[in-house]
Amino acid sequence: MLADAIVHTLDPFVFEFAPGVGLRWYGTAYLSGFVVGWLILRALAKSGRIPLSLRQAGDLVTAIVIGVIVGGRLGHVLFYEPHLLVGFSDKLPFWELLAIQRGGMSSHGGVIGVALTIILFARREKLPILAVGDAVAFVVPWGLMFGRLANWVNGELWGRALAQELQASAPWWSVRYPKELHLFEKVPAALEPLRGLAPATERMNDARFIDWVIATAYDHASPAHAQVVKAIGPVLTAYYPSQFFQAFAEGPALLILMALAWLAPRKAGVVSAVFFAGYGVLRFATEQFREPDEGVAMLGGLTLPMLLSLTMVAVGVLLFALSRRSQPIGGLVWRSSAAATPSG
DSSP states (O other), X not given: OOOOOEEOOXXXXXXXXXXXXXXXXXXXXXXXXXXXXXXXXXXXXHTTSSSOOHHHHHHHHHHHHHHHHHXXXXXXXXXXXXXXXXXXXXXXXXXXXXXXXXXXXXXXXXXXXXXXXXXXXXXXXXXXXXXXXXXXXXXXXXXXXXXXXXXXXXXXXXXXXXXXXXXXXXXXXXXXXXXXXXXXXXXXXXXXXXXXXXXXXXXXXXHHHHHHHHXXXXXXXXTTHXXXXXXXXXXXXXXXXXXXXXXXIIIIIHHHHHHHHHHSOEETTHHHHHHXXXXXXXXHHHGGGBOOOTTOOOBTTBOHHHHHHHHHHHHHHHHHHHHTTSOEEOOTTXXXXXXXXXXX
8 A cells, every 4th residue: 555655856946047057945944044034133133022223123134144144054064064164175065064944954054053143242232131132032933934845845854764663654745755765775576567657867877767757756847746656656766854843843932932031021041041942952853853863973862953952951040041131021922121122
């Protein structure tokens, strides 16, 4: 019986100008996060609920864009692929550190980049750092959620494989990745009938045939697409859709936690503390369903993302301690006593 698990065949491009060149969902996700964040910060500034003017809110978002990109990319390279620091090629962008399509971005690195941006921005504008941090923390979950959904579209950051007893009839919410065929030592017998559908140039050896099978699985316009997807489904492993687990945890769940903190009268820094501690706990929990990064050292049963998440929990506890000495402010339904007068 054919399992009901999803076979991942999503196109990473919103549209292409040329083969391999175009607007990707990954970039669109980041752009969406920045736009939503800017709109929310602007609304909070206009209503006087954060100590920023409209001009400062716009400048802060611009600075955060730089912090996310620089911190996210440097974080990925330093945490997971340090060899990219010394990797160069003869193709644009020449330095592999700048080739974001290789490895992408680290969410932990992005958070570090944003935290440093907040400190520098608040000092420059002579604003309370913890209050600015609260404002930014309140909008970050949107970007995190969009980023995880983009990971799903890209078919990256796979979840862990389902237990063996579930593989034969995997649940509908699990996912199978055609790219897993690259990990097979030989072509599965169930795929041999597909050789007759492949162009003659792709029938010469197993490696080129597998490349064709994977490409056809993602090419919805190919006449052989449906047959290929039907044939590869039963031979692929079913995985947890960890991207969705993390999208929910780092988006709506985290946002609800911070909203509850913001609704009540509090001191500056409490929302930031809830963000760091909440993100750390939720990320640690969802990492249980994600496949560990290949080639990245583990400490006992803890992966690097788990260790970084525990560090964020510690930062959250520290921020909560610091917030006890900060100025009391109102909740979301009250105007902050520290708010700046809104201006254009």
